[in-house]
Amino acid sequence: MASLAAGAASGSKTELNPPRLDQAFVTGSVAGPSGRIPQVSSTLTWCDRWGSLKARWGVGRMLHYAVDPGLYALGSPDDGSPVLVTANYKMSCDCLRESLPGRDAWLLVLDTEGINVWCAAGKGTFGTEELVLRITASGLKEIVKHRDLILPQLGAPGVSAHLVKKQSGFKVHYGPILARDAAAYLDAGLRATEEMRRKTFPVQERAVLIPIELVATLKPAVIIIPILLLISGLGGERGFLPNMAQDGISSVLAFLCAILSGAVLTPLLLPYLPGRAFTTKGIAVGVPIAIALIYAWGGDLHSWRGVLFGGAWLLLITAFSAYLAMNFTGASTYTSLSGVRWEMRWALPLEIGAGLSGFAALLVSRFL
Amino acid sequence: MKNMTYLKDVVTLRLDSDKCSRCGMCLEVCPHGVLAVDEKRVRFRNRDACMECGACSRNCPAGAISVEAGVGCAAAVINGMLNRQSDSCCCFVDPQGPAAGRAGGTCCS
Numbered sequence: 355m356a357s358l359a360a361g362a363a364s365g366s367k368t369e370l371n372p373p374r375l376d377q378a379f380v381t382g383s384v385a386g387p388s389g390r391i392p393q394v395s396s397t398l399t400w401c402d403r404w405g406s407l408k409a410r411w412g413v414g415r416m417l418h419y420a421v422d423p424g425l426y427a428l429g430s431p432d433d434g435s436p437v438l439v440t441a442n443y444k445m446s447c448d449c450l451r452e453s454l455p456g457r458d459a460w461l462l463v464l465d466t467e468g469i470n471v472w473c474a475a476g477k478g479t480f481g482t483e484e485l486v487l488r489i490t491a492s493g494l495k496e497i498v499k500h501r502d503l504i505l506p507q508l509g510a511p512g513v514s515a516h517l518v519k520k521q522s523g524f525k526v527h528y529g530p531i532l533a534r535d536a537a538a539y540l541d542a543g544l545r546a547t548e549e550m551r552r553k554t555f556p557v558q559e560r561a562v563l564i565p566i567e568l569v570a571t572l573k574p575a576v577i578i579i580p581i582l583l584l585i586s587g588l589g590g591e592r593g594f595l596p597n598m599a600q601d602g603i604s605s606v607l608a609f610l611c612a613i614l615s616g617a618v619l620t621p622l623l624l625p626y627l628p629g630r631a632f633t634t635k636g637i638a639v640g641v642p643i644a645i646a647l648i649y650a651w652g653g654d655l656h657s658w659r660g661v662l663f664g665g666a667w668l669l670l671i672t673a674f675s676a677y678l679a680m681n682f683t684g685a686s687t688y689t690s691l692s693g694v695r696w697e698m699r700w701a702l703p704l705e706i707g708a709g710l711s712g713f714a715a716l717l718v719s720r721f722l
Numbered sequence: 723m724k725n726m727t728y729l730k731d732v733v734t735l736r737l738d739s740d741k742c743s744r745c746g747m748c749l750e751v752c753p754h755g756v757l758a759v760d761e762k763r764v765r766f767r768n769r770d771a772c773m774e775c776g777a778c779s780r781n782c783p784a785g786a787i788s789v790e791a792g793v794g795c796a797a798a799v800i801n802g803m804l805n806r807q808s809d810s811c812c813c814f815v816d817p818q819g820p821a822a823g824r825a826g827g828t829c830c831s
Contacts, residue, residue, distance in 0.1 A: 473793075475775075475777075476775065476776075476791075476792075476793045507750070507751060507753065507777075508753065510751035510775075510777035510780065510781055511775040511776045511777040511780060511791065512780070513780070513781070514780050514781055515747065515781050516781070516783040528750050528751055531753060546750075548755075551750065551752075551753065551755075552753060552754065552755060553753035553754060554726075555726055624726075625726055630727065630728055630729050630730070631729060632796075680796045681796050681797050683794055683795055683796045684793070684794070684795030684796060684797050684798060685795075686794075687753075687773075688726055688727070688728055688754065688771070688773050688794075689728045689773060689794030689795070690728060690729075690732065690733050690772060690773045690774040690792075690794045691774050691790070691791075691792030691793060691794045691795075691799075692732045692733050692734055692774060692790070692792075692794075693728045693729040693732045693733070693794055694794045694795065694796050694799060695799060696729060696732050697729065697796070698796055698799055
């Protein structure tokens, strides 16, 4: 054990100090065998909630939203209290403690670099090595008499329960997927129901992901919107600025509709959309939206210019919507890497092809 | 998870059921009910529901399950193609400035 800890400490993981007592959410401390252990409450403050909101929107580089790794006391735990393991993404910790009101437990927080349990398990930072290291660093063996750890089920992609047992003596129990089921799991004598073990993707969960999907489109949008305005100024009978004011606004509106389609409507309507590939779902929303928009424009399909302009946006909205929908695979809870690779092999050329032809049609329409 | 099954017949999940010791660990960790264990050994219940997270194979003490684990995320595949520093989902380090922080945590909440 000692050699393992020393070996890892000399590598990248040097943060083996106990968690600081002066973090904003720490309410007090309890005595431990080697110093004070920070104490936390199951009640979240407005500060915690405000932080979560900012993280959801990716505000002000709040993307690294972490607490110090190590052992925390929830309430007033003793040597028989359960040990629950979580990630040092602050929202993961908040979620867990909020789910255990009035309980005394130890929270062992792993250093996942501020990433949530599931993503970190996929990367391996929520993993066997880090867990064993953190058990040693926190002196857990002197703090509790039992040798049981409760991990969130979604930590399992990074942890080998049998190796943790071999290397640390602690038995890993995989608890429920959701922190809010943790109390019921504890009360049932560490037994999870079938429903607690299934990862679903209900509409509320899809909805909270929309802000970050929208924020991700901001950077491309500040490049694409000026280009659309510039193109709209070209050609035509009127001057540059009047062109831009009329056709430019239409184009920007159409672009925003594409974002609405791919980053908002597709996630919300996900299970009700046809097809299994996310690209197909994005197309299924994008095409009707494009047709509705062209219709709303007055459907000037008698001139070549009107046909090209409409056609261009039919292609562009579909391409953008399909691309954004395809990117939502990363946020979804049931797509496999093999599947995504298979989907991308046909979807990416299709999206690029439709995007470029739409763009070309838009340009040509200016000079007819 | 009605209508929430991804593509048919694409996953790399393989079983070597002769090695199975019927400990049941794979059933406990799988978030999509992909596997079942009957009187004799492990078998597929719904193979297409597998998302290749790798939890079952990592927690199988008998080594009866294999899967090429990864994150089913198109952005990560694109990052990989563009040679960004990491090809893993939502957690890649921005090549423009690694100190700027990680785009992490929000994708799978």
